[in-house]
Amino acid sequence: MIIVRKIIALAALFFALAVSAPSLAAKVGGKPAELQKWSFAGIFGTYDTNQLQRGFQVFKEVCATCHGARLLAFRNLVEPGGPEFSEEQIKLLASEFMIEDIEAEGGERPATLADNWPSPFASEIEAREANNGALPPDFSVLAKARGIYQPFPDWAFNYFTAYQEGGADYIYNLLTSYEDPPHGVEVSDGQEYNAFLGTGIAMMNPLMDDLVEYDDERLPRTVEQYAKDVAAFMYWLADPHLVSRKTIGLNVLIFLSILAILMYLVKRKIWANVKH
Numbered sequence: 119m120i121i122v123r124k125i126i127a128l129a130a131l132f133f134a135l136a137v138s139a140p141s142l143a144a145k146v147g148g149k150p151a152e153l154q155k156w157s158f159a160g161i162f163g164t165y166d167t168n169q170l171q172r173g174f175q176v177f178k179e180v181c182a183t184c185h186g187a188r189l190l191a192f193r194n195l196v197e198p199g200g201p202e203f204s205e206e207q208i209k210l211l212a213s214e215f216m217i218e219d220i221e222a223e224g225g226e227r228p229a230t231l232a233d234n235w236p237s238p239f240a241s242e243i244e245a246r247e248a249n250n251g252a253l254p255p256d257f258s259v260l261a262k263a264r265g266i267y268q269p270f271p272d273w274a275f276n277y278f279t280a281y282q283e284g285g286a287d288y289i290y291n292l293l294t295s296y297e298d299p300p301h302g303v304e305v306s307d308g309q310e311y312n313a314f315l316g317t318g319i320a321m322m323n324p325l326m327d328d329l330v331e332y333d334d335e336r337l338p339r340t341v342e343q344y345a346k347d348v349a350a351f352m353y354w355l356a357d358p359h360l361v362s363r364k365t366i367g368l369n370v371l372i373f374l375s376i377l378a379i380l381m382y383l384v385k386r387k388i389w390a391n392v393k394h
Contacts, residue, residue, distance in 0.1 A: 148316035151266040151291045154346060156283050158353065161368070164361050165354055170201040172332055173351025176344050180324050181257065184249060186237040189258035190355060193231040199361045200354055205231070250308040252320035261285035261349070261356040286353040293345035296323040 157166040174195065177187075192212045195203050203211075212229040215236050219227045229236065239245035246253055265284035268276070275281075295314035305311045309318035325341045337343060354360070 148312070148314045149295070151287050151314065153266075153287055154283075154290055154349075156286055156350065156353075158350070158360060159281070159283050161280050161364060163364070165199065166350065167200075167202050168334075169347055169350045170354050171203065172334075172337075173347040173349070173354075174201050175332070176325075176330050176348040177257070177351055179330055180344075181348065182235075183238055184245075184254040184321075185257050186239075186254075187235045187257045187355060188237065189256075190235040191231070192229060192233055192235070194358065196231070197358075200358055201351075250320060254321070257352055257355060259356045261289060261353040263356075264288040266291070283353065285356065286349045289349040289352055290345045292319075293325055293349070294342055 157163060157169065177185075192208050195201050195208050195211075196205050208231060212231060212233065215229040215233075216226045217229045217233050217236065218225060239248065242253060262285055266287050291314040292312065295312050296310055297313045299305050299311035299318075303311065305318035309320055310322055311317070312319045325344050327341060328339045330339065330344055332339065
Protein backbone atom coordinates (compact mmCIF):
# COMPACT_ATOMS: atom_id res chain seq x y z
CA MET A 119 0.00 0.00 0.00
CA ILE A 120 2.83 2.41 0.81
CA ILE A 121 4.40 1.85 -2.60
CA VAL A 122 1.04 2.39 -4.30
CA ARG A 123 0.51 5.63 -2.40
CA LYS A 124 3.94 6.88 -3.45
CA ILE A 125 3.21 6.08 -7.08
CA ILE A 126 -0.12 7.91 -6.88
CA ALA A 127 1.54 10.91 -5.23
CA LEU A 128 4.22 11.06 -7.91
CA ALA A 129 1.59 10.77 -10.64
CA ALA A 130 -0.41 13.61 -9.05
CA LEU A 131 2.70 15.80 -8.86
CA PHE A 132 3.53 15.02 -12.50
CA PHE A 133 -0.02 15.95 -13.54
CA ALA A 134 0.06 19.16 -11.51
CA LEU A 135 3.28 20.26 -13.21
CA ALA A 136 1.82 19.47 -16.62
CA VAL A 137 -1.36 21.44 -15.90
CA SER A 138 0.51 24.46 -14.52
CA ALA A 139 2.83 24.68 -17.54
CA PRO A 140 0.53 26.80 -19.75
CA SER A 141 0.37 29.51 -17.09
CA LEU A 142 4.15 29.87 -17.33
CA ALA A 143 3.88 30.45 -21.07
CA ALA A 144 1.35 33.23 -20.48
CA LYS A 145 3.79 34.99 -18.17
CA VAL A 146 6.57 34.90 -20.75
CA GLY A 147 4.36 36.39 -23.44
CA GLY A 148 6.68 35.73 -26.41
CA LYS A 149 6.39 33.44 -29.38
CA PRO A 150 7.51 29.79 -29.02
CA ALA A 151 11.19 29.11 -29.55
CA GLU A 152 12.34 27.47 -32.77
CA LEU A 153 14.71 24.68 -31.77
CA GLN A 154 17.83 24.41 -33.90
CA LYS A 155 19.98 21.44 -34.82
CA TRP A 156 23.32 21.78 -33.04
CA SER A 157 26.43 19.73 -33.69
CA PHE A 158 27.02 19.48 -29.94
CA ALA A 159 23.56 18.10 -29.16
CA GLY A 160 23.01 14.60 -27.77
CA ILE A 161 25.35 12.29 -25.91
CA PHE A 162 27.72 11.99 -28.90
CA GLY A 163 27.63 15.65 -29.98
CA THR A 164 30.81 17.68 -30.52
CA TYR A 165 31.57 21.28 -31.37
CA ASP A 166 31.99 22.28 -34.99
CA THR A 167 35.38 24.01 -35.10
CA ASN A 168 34.55 26.02 -38.21
CA GLN A 169 31.28 27.21 -36.70
CA LEU A 170 33.05 28.28 -33.50
CA GLN A 171 35.54 30.28 -35.54
CA ARG A 172 32.73 32.02 -37.41
CA GLY A 173 30.89 32.63 -34.14
CA PHE A 174 34.00 34.19 -32.65
CA GLN A 175 34.27 36.45 -35.70
CA VAL A 176 30.70 37.66 -35.15
CA PHE A 177 31.42 38.16 -31.45
CA LYS A 178 34.62 40.11 -32.13
CA GLU A 179 33.25 42.31 -34.91
CA VAL A 180 29.72 42.91 -33.57
CA CYS A 181 29.11 41.88 -29.97
CA ALA A 182 32.43 42.79 -28.34
CA THR A 183 31.78 46.51 -28.77
CA CYS A 184 29.28 46.29 -25.87
CA HIS A 185 29.66 42.86 -24.26
CA GLY A 186 32.63 41.49 -22.39
CA ALA A 187 33.83 37.92 -21.84
CA ARG A 188 35.92 38.22 -18.70
CA LEU A 189 36.43 34.44 -18.27
CA LEU A 190 37.75 33.98 -21.81
CA ALA A 191 41.54 33.89 -22.04
CA PHE A 192 43.23 34.33 -25.40
CA ARG A 193 44.90 30.94 -24.95
CA ASN A 194 41.44 29.28 -24.79
CA LEU A 195 40.96 30.11 -28.46
CA VAL A 196 43.93 27.85 -29.27
CA GLU A 197 43.10 24.89 -27.04
CA PRO A 198 41.63 21.63 -28.46
CA GLY A 199 37.86 21.33 -28.37
CA GLY A 200 37.28 25.00 -29.14
CA PRO A 201 37.77 27.27 -32.15
CA GLU A 202 41.33 25.91 -32.37
CA PHE A 203 42.92 28.92 -34.01
CA SER A 204 46.66 28.69 -34.53
CA GLU A 205 48.88 30.11 -31.82
CA GLU A 206 50.30 32.63 -34.29
CA GLN A 207 46.80 33.90 -35.16
CA ILE A 208 45.86 34.50 -31.53
CA LYS A 209 49.19 36.05 -30.62
CA LEU A 210 48.67 38.53 -33.43
CA LEU A 211 45.07 39.15 -32.29
CA ALA A 212 46.10 39.62 -28.65
CA SER A 213 48.76 42.15 -29.61
CA GLU A 214 46.01 44.45 -30.92
CA PHE A 215 44.73 44.98 -27.35
CA MET A 216 46.43 46.96 -24.61
CA ILE A 217 46.32 45.68 -21.04
CA GLU A 218 46.87 47.84 -17.98
CA ASP A 219 50.04 46.78 -16.16
CA ILE A 220 51.68 48.97 -13.52
CA GLU A 221 55.02 47.23 -14.09
CA ALA A 222 55.03 48.01 -17.82
CA GLU A 223 56.43 51.17 -19.31
CA GLY A 224 53.64 53.70 -19.58
CA GLY A 225 51.34 51.58 -17.41
CA GLU A 226 50.13 49.30 -20.20
CA ARG A 227 51.38 46.60 -22.58
CA PRO A 228 50.11 44.49 -25.48
CA ALA A 229 48.03 41.49 -24.41
CA THR A 230 49.48 37.98 -24.48
CA LEU A 231 47.97 34.50 -24.63
CA ALA A 232 47.79 34.44 -20.83
CA ASP A 233 45.57 37.54 -20.62
CA ASN A 234 41.78 37.52 -20.55
CA TRP A 235 39.55 39.18 -23.11
CA PRO A 236 39.45 42.91 -22.20
CA SER A 237 36.19 44.59 -21.28
CA PRO A 238 34.87 47.18 -23.75
CA PHE A 239 34.20 49.58 -20.86
CA ALA A 240 36.38 50.76 -18.01
CA SER A 241 33.56 50.56 -15.45
CA GLU A 242 29.89 49.71 -14.99
CA ILE A 243 29.02 53.40 -14.93
CA GLU A 244 30.67 53.92 -18.30
CA ALA A 245 28.86 50.86 -19.70
CA ARG A 246 25.46 52.14 -18.56
CA GLU A 247 26.09 55.64 -19.88
CA ALA A 248 26.87 54.18 -23.31
CA ASN A 249 23.74 51.98 -23.35
CA ASN A 250 20.91 54.24 -22.11
CA GLY A 251 21.25 53.04 -18.54
CA ALA A 252 21.23 49.32 -19.39
CA LEU A 253 24.18 47.11 -18.43
CA PRO A 254 25.22 44.73 -21.24
CA PRO A 255 25.63 41.26 -19.70
CA ASP A 256 28.96 39.48 -19.79
CA PHE A 257 29.04 36.64 -22.32
CA SER A 258 31.22 34.23 -20.32
CA VAL A 259 28.44 31.96 -19.01
CA LEU A 260 25.37 33.59 -20.49
CA ALA A 261 24.47 30.55 -22.61
CA LYS A 262 24.23 28.42 -19.46
CA ALA A 263 22.28 31.07 -17.56
CA ARG A 264 19.49 31.22 -20.14
CA GLY A 265 16.96 28.67 -21.31
CA ILE A 266 13.73 28.29 -23.25
CA TYR A 267 10.22 27.38 -22.16
CA GLN A 268 9.03 23.96 -23.26
CA PRO A 269 5.45 22.78 -22.65
CA PHE A 270 4.58 19.28 -21.50
CA PRO A 271 5.40 16.67 -22.74
CA ASP A 272 8.39 18.18 -24.58
CA TRP A 273 10.39 18.81 -21.43
CA ALA A 274 9.77 15.24 -20.25
CA PHE A 275 11.52 13.84 -23.33
CA ASN A 276 14.64 15.87 -22.49
CA TYR A 277 15.54 13.26 -19.88
CA PHE A 278 15.93 10.73 -22.69
CA THR A 279 17.39 12.93 -25.43
CA ALA A 280 19.90 14.66 -23.12
CA TYR A 281 18.71 18.06 -24.38
CA GLN A 282 20.78 20.82 -22.81
CA GLU A 283 21.07 23.36 -25.61
CA GLY A 284 18.39 25.67 -24.23
CA GLY A 285 20.84 28.55 -23.85
CA ALA A 286 21.95 28.35 -27.47
CA ASP A 287 18.33 28.14 -28.66
CA TYR A 288 17.47 31.14 -26.45
CA ILE A 289 20.24 33.27 -27.96
CA TYR A 290 19.38 32.27 -31.52
CA ASN A 291 15.68 33.06 -31.10
CA LEU A 292 16.43 36.34 -29.36
CA LEU A 293 18.72 37.54 -32.14
CA THR A 294 16.33 36.56 -34.94
CA SER A 295 13.12 37.97 -33.44
CA TYR A 296 13.48 41.74 -33.76
CA GLU A 297 10.26 42.96 -35.36
CA ASP A 298 7.96 45.94 -35.48
CA PRO A 299 5.68 45.87 -32.41
CA PRO A 300 2.20 44.50 -33.09
CA HIS A 301 -0.82 46.78 -32.99
CA GLY A 302 -1.57 47.97 -29.48
CA VAL A 303 1.87 47.18 -28.06
CA GLU A 304 3.97 50.13 -26.94
CA VAL A 305 7.73 50.00 -26.51
CA SER A 306 9.61 52.40 -24.23
CA ASP A 307 11.98 54.98 -25.67
CA GLY A 308 15.42 53.55 -26.30
CA GLN A 309 14.10 50.00 -26.75
CA GLU A 310 13.17 47.74 -29.64
CA TYR A 311 10.41 45.13 -29.77
CA ASN A 312 11.49 41.49 -29.65
CA ALA A 313 8.81 38.94 -30.58
CA PHE A 314 10.58 36.09 -28.76
CA LEU A 315 10.49 38.00 -25.48
CA GLY A 316 7.11 39.52 -26.28
CA THR A 317 8.27 42.89 -25.03
CA GLY A 318 10.81 45.64 -25.56
CA ILE A 319 14.54 45.10 -25.09
CA ALA A 320 17.24 47.67 -24.42
CA MET A 321 19.70 46.03 -26.81
CA MET A 322 19.22 47.38 -30.29
CA ASN A 323 19.10 44.86 -33.12
CA PRO A 324 22.80 44.00 -33.54
CA LEU A 325 22.58 41.89 -36.72
CA MET A 326 21.64 42.45 -40.34
CA ASP A 327 22.29 40.62 -43.56
CA ASP A 328 25.79 40.98 -45.08
CA LEU A 329 27.11 42.50 -41.86
CA VAL A 330 30.02 40.06 -41.39
CA GLU A 331 32.12 38.74 -44.26
CA TYR A 332 32.91 35.04 -43.89
CA ASP A 333 35.93 33.56 -45.64
CA ASP A 334 33.74 30.71 -46.87
CA GLU A 335 31.68 32.35 -49.61
CA ARG A 336 29.36 29.33 -49.79
CA LEU A 337 27.80 30.25 -46.46
CA PRO A 338 24.81 32.61 -46.43
CA ARG A 339 25.47 36.02 -44.90
CA THR A 340 22.14 36.24 -43.17
CA VAL A 341 20.94 37.16 -39.71
CA GLU A 342 19.94 33.53 -39.11
CA GLN A 343 23.42 32.25 -39.98
CA TYR A 344 25.17 34.88 -37.86
CA ALA A 345 22.83 34.19 -34.93
CA LYS A 346 23.38 30.44 -35.06
CA ASP A 347 27.16 30.77 -35.29
CA VAL A 348 27.51 33.24 -32.42
CA ALA A 349 25.06 31.20 -30.30
CA ALA A 350 27.24 28.11 -30.80
CA PHE A 351 30.34 30.12 -29.87
CA MET A 352 28.67 31.44 -26.73
CA TYR A 353 27.65 27.92 -25.73
CA TRP A 354 31.26 26.77 -26.08
CA LEU A 355 32.34 29.83 -24.10
CA ALA A 356 30.02 28.78 -21.26
CA ASP A 357 30.83 25.05 -21.49
CA PRO A 358 34.29 24.62 -23.05
CA HIS A 359 34.81 21.11 -21.62
CA LEU A 360 31.58 19.63 -22.99
CA VAL A 361 33.32 17.31 -25.48
CA SER A 362 35.85 15.95 -22.98
CA ARG A 363 33.09 15.43 -20.41
CA LYS A 364 31.01 13.45 -22.88
CA THR A 365 34.05 11.37 -23.84
CA ILE A 366 34.81 10.54 -20.22
CA GLY A 367 31.17 9.63 -19.57
CA LEU A 368 31.08 7.30 -22.58
CA ASN A 369 34.33 5.62 -21.52
CA VAL A 370 32.96 5.10 -18.02
CA LEU A 371 29.81 3.47 -19.39
CA ILE A 372 31.89 1.17 -21.60
CA PHE A 373 34.12 0.25 -18.65
CA LEU A 374 31.16 -0.47 -16.38
CA SER A 375 29.51 -2.60 -19.06
CA ILE A 376 32.65 -4.71 -19.53
CA LEU A 377 33.08 -4.99 -15.76
CA ALA A 378 29.49 -6.17 -15.36
CA ILE A 379 30.01 -8.89 -17.98
CA LEU A 380 33.26 -10.03 -16.35
CA MET A 381 31.66 -10.15 -12.90
CA TYR A 382 28.80 -12.23 -14.28
CA LEU A 383 31.22 -14.69 -15.88
CA VAL A 384 33.22 -14.92 -12.64
CA LYS A 385 30.06 -15.60 -10.70
CA ARG A 386 29.09 -18.36 -13.16
CA LYS A 387 32.58 -19.90 -12.84
CA ILE A 388 32.68 -19.84 -9.03
CA TRP A 389 29.22 -21.31 -8.51
CA ALA A 390 29.23 -23.71 -11.46
CA ASN A 391 29.77 -26.87 -9.32
CA VAL A 392 27.63 -25.81 -6.40
CA LYS A 393 24.22 -27.45 -6.09
CA HIS A 394 21.32 -25.06 -5.56
